[in-house]
Amino acid sequence: MTILKLALAQINTKLGDVDANLEKHLDLIGRAREQDAGLILFPELSLTGYTLQDLTPSVAHSPTKDDPIFRPLLEASQEIDIVVGFVNEDNRHRFYIADAYLSEGEVLHVHHKVYLPTYGLFDEGRFFALGDSIRAFDTRFGRVGMLICEDFWHISPPYLLWLDGADILLLTSASPGRGLKDDDRLESARWVEHTNRAYANLFTSFVAHSNRVGYEDGLNFWGGGTVYDPNGELIAKGPYHEEALTFAELDLNQLHRTRARLPLLRDERTALVQRELRRILEANDGTAHTGR
Amino acid sequence: MVLDKMTISDLSINTDLARKILTGFIKSELNRVGFTRAVVGLSGGIDSALSCVLAAEAIGKENVLAVRMPYKASSQDSLDHAQLVIEKFGVQSLTIPITEMADPLIALDPEMSKTRKGNIMARCRMIVLYDQSESFGGLVIGTGNKTEILLGYSTIYGDAASAINPIGDLYKTQVRQLSRALGIPEEIVDKAPSADLWVNQTDEDELGFTYEDVDKLFYLLIDQRYRLEECVEAGFDQNFVRSVMRRVQRNQFKRMMPPIAKVSNRTIGYDFLYLRDWGT
Numbered sequence: 268m269t270i271l272k273l274a275l276a277q278i279n280t281k282l283g284d285v286d287a288n289l290e291k292h293l294d295l296i297g298r299a300r301e302q303d304a305g306l307i308l309f310p311e312l313s314l315t316g317y318t319l320q321d322l323t324p325s326v327a328h329s330p331t332k333d334d335p336i337f338r339p340l341l342e343a344s345q346e347i348d349i350v351v352g353f354v355n356e357d358n359r360h361r362f363y364i365a366d367a368y369l370s371e372g373e374v375l376h377v378h379h380k381v382y383l384p385t386y387g388l389f390d391e392g393r394f395f396a397l398g399d400s401i402r403a404f405d406t407r408f409g410r411v412g413m414l415i416c417e418d419f420w421h422i423s424p425p426y427l428l429w430l431d432g433a434d435i436l437l438l439t440s441a442s443p444g445r446g447l448k449d450d451d452r453l454e455s456a457r458w459v460e461h462t463n464r465a466y467a468n469l470f471t472s473f474v475a476h477s478n479r480v481g482y483e484d485g486l487n488f489w490g491g492g493t494v495y496d497p498n499g500e501l502i503a504k505g506p507y508h509e510e511a512l513t514f515a516e517l518d519l520n521q522l523h524r525t526r527a528r529l530p531l532l533r534d535e536r537t538a539l540v541q542r543e544l545r546r547i548l549e550a551n552d553g554t555a556h557t558g559r
Numbered sequence: 560m561v562l563d564k565m566t567i568s569d570l571s572i573n574t575d576l577a578r579k580i581l582t583g584f585i586k587s588e589l590n591r592v593g594f595t596r597a598v599v600g601l602s603g604g605i606d607s608a609l610s611c612v613l614a615a616e617a618i619g620k621e622n623v624l625a626v627r628m629p630y631k632a633s634s635q636d637s638l639d640h641a642q643l644v645i646e647k648f649g650v651q652s653l654t655i656p657i658t659e660m661a662d663p664l665i666a667l668d669p670e671m672s673k674t675r676k677g678n679i680m681a682r683c684r685m686i687v688l689y690d691q692s693e694s695f696g697g698l699v700i701g702t703g704n705k706t707e708i709l710l711g712y713s714t715i716y717g718d719a720a721s722a723i724n725p726i727g728d729l730y731k732t733q734v735r736q737l738s739r740a741l742g743i744p745e746e747i748v749d750k751a752p753s754a755d756l757w758v759n760q761t762d763e764d765e766l767g768f769t770y771e772d773v774d775k776l777f778y779l780l781i782d783q784r785y786r787l788e789e790c791v792e793a794g795f796d797q798n799f800v801r802s803v804m805r806r807v808q809r810n811q812f813k814r815m816m817p818p819i820a821k822v823s824n825r826t827i828g829y830d831f832l833y834l835r836d837w838g839t
Contacts, residue, residue, distance in 0.1 A: 282836050320832035444580065449571045482587040484834045485728075487580050508579055 271408045271435075271517040274299035274307040275492035277505045279481030282316035285326050289314060289336055292351060296343045298512055305408060306348040308492075310439050310479035311380075311415050312364060313352040317441035318483045323394045327356035330367040330374045337367075337374075344369035348406060350413065350477075352439055354395075355379065361396040366413045366439055368406065376404040381424060382417040388443060388486070391417075403431035409519060416440035419462065429470040430537060434522050436466060438476040444489040444508075452507060456489050467495035471525045471532060473517050480510055497525035570732050570778055574740035577733075578616070581725045585617035588723045589698055591839035596697030600688050600718075601625040601644060601652075603637030604752060606726060607702040608644045608743045609734055613725050614700050615648050616741075623650040624695045628684045630756075631658040637755050643744050653691065657683040677756035681717025689720075698722035706731040706774055709781070710803075711810020712766065718754075719813060730777060731770040768799065776803060 276295045281287045292309060299307040311317070314336060315326040328336050330353070340349060348370040355365035355377060363379040379398025383391035401424050403412040412428030412435075419425055419438050428436060446454025459476065467474040473496060480490040492505035494515040503515030526532060589597060595618060599611040615623045627641045638654075645652040660683045665676055688699050701721030703713055705728050713719040726734060731752070738748050752762040752770065763769050776795055779785040780803075787804060791797045816828060825831050 281839060282834060283838050318834050320834065321830075322833060322837065447572050447577055447580070449573055451573055451576060453576070482584055483836050484588075485584070487584065507576075508583060 269519050271306060271519060272302070272304045273475055273494060273503075273515045273517055274302070274304040275475065275477045275494070275503070275505055275511075275513040275515070276307055276309045276313070277477060277480055277490045277492050277509075277511045277513065278310065278313060279488075279510055280313060280316040280479065282483055283319065283322040283326055284316075285314050285328070285336055288316070289339065292349075293339060293343060295512055296340075296347060296349060299514075300347045302514060304347060304514060306350070306406075308350045308437055308439065308475060308477040309352055310477045311352045311366070311441040312354070313439075313479065315352075315354055316483065317443075317479070317488070318486065319354070320390075320394060323354060323362050324356070327354040327362055329356060330365075330369075330377055332372075337369075341369055341372050341374070345372050348408075350437055350439065352415070352441075357396075362394065363398055364391065364395050364415055365398075366415055366437075368404070368411075368413060368437075370406060375406060376402070376413065378402075378413040378415065380415040380418055382421055384417045384420075388445075389417075401427045401431070403428050403433035409434050411435040411437055413437045413439070416442060419466070425466050425470065429472060429532070430535070433472065434519075435473040435475065435517070436470070438463065438474065440476065440478045441488055442478050444487040452491070453489055456491050456507065460491070460493060463493060464495050464499050464501070467497060468499035469531070471497040471522070471529055473497060473519075473522075475515070475517075478505075480508055497521050570730055570774055571736060572729070572733050574737050577729070577737050578613070578741070581613050582617035585614055585700065585723065585725050588836075589618060591836060592698075594696070594698050596622040596624070596695060597700050598624045598626060598688055598691045598695055598697045599650075599700045600684055600702065601627055601641040602702075602755065603627075603634075603640035603747070604750075604755075605738050605743065605747050606704050606707075606734055608640075608747050609738045609741065610700045610702045610724075610726055611644060611650060612648055612738075612741050612743060615650050620649040621651065622697070624691060624697060625650045625652045626688060626691055627652065627654040628657050628687055629654070630656070630661060630680050632758060633755050634758070636750075640744070640747050640750075643747065647742070647744065651695075655687050655691075657687065660686070673757050677754065678714045678717060680756055681714035685717050685720045692722075700725065701727060703727055704729055704731050704734045706770055706777065708814060709777060709807050709810075710766065710773070711806060711813045712762065713813065715813045730774040732774045768803075772799075773803060776800065780804070 328334050330337050350368050352366050355363045366378045368375045381398040383395055385392030403410050410432040412433030414424050444453045444455050463474045463476050475494045477492045478490055479488045489507050490505055491507045494503040496502050503513055505511045505513040597614045601607050611625050625645050629638050661679050692699050699721045701724030704726050753760050779790050790800050819828050
């Protein structure tokens with residue numbers, strides 16, 4: 268398959284009301300399917316809302332066929348691939364911010380957020396466990412990788428996914444809007460767009476970002492989902508601050524053309540990276556890294 | 560950054576974007592708790608005019624009740640300017656004088672200070688607004704801006720009381736910019752800010768500095784996270800910086816719920832943590 272029609276579901280959520288949010292998911296999945304989309308990408312914590320605090324344990328689910336929330340989603344994934352955001356409780360009762368990739372009735376992959384911002388207005392480390400792996404995985408559209416919000420403020424997760432074979436980065440977030448200046452978008456929107464475009468350029472890959480909208484108390488979420496192609500060109504963009512279902516057609520042959528021109532992946536010196544990284548970590552002089 | 564190179568334009572905002580975010584906030588935060596209407600105390604000043612106009616744009620002018628609440632010593636200008644906003648933006652309105660509420664309490668103490676009288680007036684107005692909230696079926700929209708909240712230049716449980724505040728993250732100079740863009744009459748935008756609690760009171764006389772100066776300082780201190788000594792290096796007078804910081808610190812109590820003494824394992828405010836929008 269050479270064209271992937273991708274739908275960015277830029278939604279508002281009800282805080283802690285998973286049933287109501289599920290209904291909205293099923294509705295949008297239906298609308299995306301009517302438009303022949305092959306994949307629909309929901310934002311971070313799309314089934315629960317973002318600022319969960321003490322609601323966290325009561326909105327957690329496991330992505331299995333027995334789960335009342337995942338059963339209808341897995342059924343819907345017979346027709347269209349789906350990425351949803353949720354709180355995952357593992358069998359030792361640790362709670363993770365998670366994305367699940369559902370396809371043809373199966374859970375292909377679950378990503379646990381590895382970077383939990385706990386500074387400024389963020390307090391995720393207080394309520395959630397840290398994810399501990401970054402893996403690309405195969406889908407019917409090729410090999411992809413998923414990252415959640417703060418995961419892609421750090422350059423290493425997208426870099427690892429690239430080396431692990433991902434040609435499409437699926438990024439999700441619930442990014443609180445901030446930095447109102449004399450510009451037609453918030454600073455938070457500008458930062459994320461610069462970063463994602465840079466990833467598309469540097470990794471000669473597709474980079475799709477789905478961000479939520481709406482308000483939680485005084486926080487606003489700015490939406491503005493984007494898809495960049497392997498040349499770093501913007502091929503789709505959702506509106507700011509409004510619910511929307513935005514479609515993008517990803518011509519997967521663009522990977523061939525871009526990488527023929529710009530063989531950054533071919534030339535990447537991973538063994539050099541590994542040697543230098545080992546040296547830096549082993550020096551352990553307390554200045555170069557945190558050692559985590 | 561050197562102060563004389565820093566202009567007030569560093570504080571300028573995109574007014575279309577501000578309008579979109581703030582009207583969206585009002586509509587969302589009212590609707591999700593089952594309200595479609597709002598009540599605003601309209602003083603004749605710029606802050607309440609802006610909150611009123613944003614509310615009208617968010618939920619429709621017919622759903623906004625602007626309440627004028629003059630005291631016998633209030634200036635006629637205040638009343639007239641509030642009326643300008645009501646007429647220009649077509650919101651519903653009501654005038655409820657507070658003199659007969661406030662005076663019996665004020666009369667109990669012939670020695671009463673201006674500050675005490677001012678606080679009584681502000682709290683009488685709060686009572687009127689919350690009564691109209693119940694009667695009109697709308698939430699009270701706050702009218703305090705970021706400068707005023709940081710300085711604590713308000714009466715706790717008086718003008719500081721509201722259900723939601725759309726303008727509390729805008730400095731006074733940004734309130735002026737947005738008000739101009741929304742078409743709030745020039746005479747309101749340009750006049751000297753005043754709480755109008757006594758004759759010829761103005762904010763800037765009482766505070767001892769201008770909003771423009773303190774907003775520039777706050778922009779460095781709060782938004783840009785400058786240290787105090789860096790603000791002085793940037794050109795602000797050391798005593799000014801210190802006295803403003805003291806004010807901000809001394810008034811922290813006005814920005815918080817009263818602390819609860821913790822004795823149990825789970826206590827409201829410390830480890831019972833839910834947003835107000837819980838479940839909506």
